[in-house]
Amino acid sequence: MNTVHSGAYCEPCCIKDGHEIEIHHVSYRQKEHYQCEMHFHEVQELIFFEQVEGTFYYHQGETTLRPFDVVYTPAMETHDFDLTNDAKSWYIVQFPKTLFETEQFSGLSTLFEVGMHLRIPDAYQAQLLQIIRWAHESFNSDKYHAKSIALLNLALVILKEHGEVKNAQVPRILSSRSLNAKIKPVMEIFRKQSSVVLSLEEAAKKCHLSPSYFSRVFKSIFRFSYSEYVVRHRLYHAARMLGQSRVSITHLSYDLNFSNPSHFIAQFKKQYGCTPNRYRKAIMTKYAKNEA
CATH class of the missing domain: 1.10.10.60 (Homeodomain-like)
Incomplete structure (x- = not known):
């Protein structure tokens, strides 16, 4: 779902029965109303930002968001965003914690135990975003989502090898x-x-x-x-x-x-x-x- 909103919400999507993953694209035009509030999910959540300016609030505190940043929130952790009125867009990926128990993802589980804000080096920004775009396209066209899950795995490997964890600026x-x-x-x-x-x-x-x-x-x-x-x-x-x-x-x-x-x-x-x-x-x- 490529979503452009006239009435804003903090994406109330969930993993459908029979699915192992959900991937959606969200975008807002300049000055288009956006609203989010402190909330939590039953599933793991990754957000890959394209355009963004604002603040991410999570368990570790708060950090400043920039284009191409990535944020990860484990299941049941409260989090929130306060974003500017500029145009903004991102890909939201949700998946169950059990995905980290599979052989394909087992080597990544230790990195994704707590909420994180990751900054991607310039050399890998376009590559990572393209992988997520492909995963989104695959999610929309592939009934079984095997390709999108494989692409998510590749994206997580890039995050593990090259992502810089940003420390919370203001403990709350x-x-x-x-x-x-x-x-x-x-x-x-x-x-x-x-x-x-x-x-x-x-x-x-x-x-x-x-x-x-x-x-x-x-x-x-x-x-x-x-x-x-x-x-x-x-x-x-x-x-x-x-x-x-x-x-x-x-x-x-x-x-x-x-x-x-x-x-x-x-x-x-x-x-x-x-x-x-x-x-x-x-x-x-x-x-x-x-x-x-």
């Missing part, structure tokens, strides 16, 4: 693993459920924390209050489901525990800048062009 308390550990029971619930219905008090109790302390820890990690993030989490899954299924807007709104379809549509438009129906049409149009 929200990046601390110890803080994430404190609310891990609730993070697991968010990971497994598309709609979390726990009250703040119930969520705090599951983590054996007082509501006030839980609230402070949660906001320090996700940069939103617990109640705000509950809604954003539902909308994130709504965007994913709109792009991957034909479920009706009405059913989706009730499945995700919105009070009614009108409330869901209003919240979705506030978050993504367009109605759910318009969002789905844009995604389906991109899929159709991709398959043409």
Whole structure:
């Protein structure tokens, strides 16, 4: 999927059943609205930037992004981006951790145990990006994705041999693993459920924390209050489901525990800048062009 957005979101894609990998291309025009928030995935994620200027927030702290940089985030690690209004584009690659357990990738697993920001020497930038472009083309055309996985392996070898790990410039308390550990029971619930219905008090109790302390820890990690993030989490899954299924807007709104379809549509438009129906049409149009 080559995605150009009129309403921005932090790519809510996931690995489809039967797939070992997902590769998508994302691009935004100059001054086109882009929005991301602190989030995590169930899978490993690599982002290969083409054009970019901004900041990457992750467990180790924060770093400044430049064109051709690569960022890696392991499963369940929170991360975020704050990007400028300039034109921007990247390839996003997601795959399960079990890929590192295969013979083909086993020699690379030690490098990719923690989140990283890698800078690529000039001599290898075009080569690495071309490999990822080929992997993306293969992903879109090859039903079994064997070629795209082989190309990903080659890209990771280049990263291991030539990538320079950029140290975090500003350590942040929200990046601390110890803080994430404190609310891990609730993070697991968010990971497994598309709609979390726990009250703040119930969520705090599951983590054996007082509501006030839980609230402070949660906001320090996700940069939103617990109640705000509950809604954003539902909308994130709504965007994913709109792009991957034909479920009706009405059913989706009730499945995700919105009070009614009108409330869901209003919240979705506030978050993504367009109605759910318009969002789905844009995604389906991109899929159709991709398959043409």
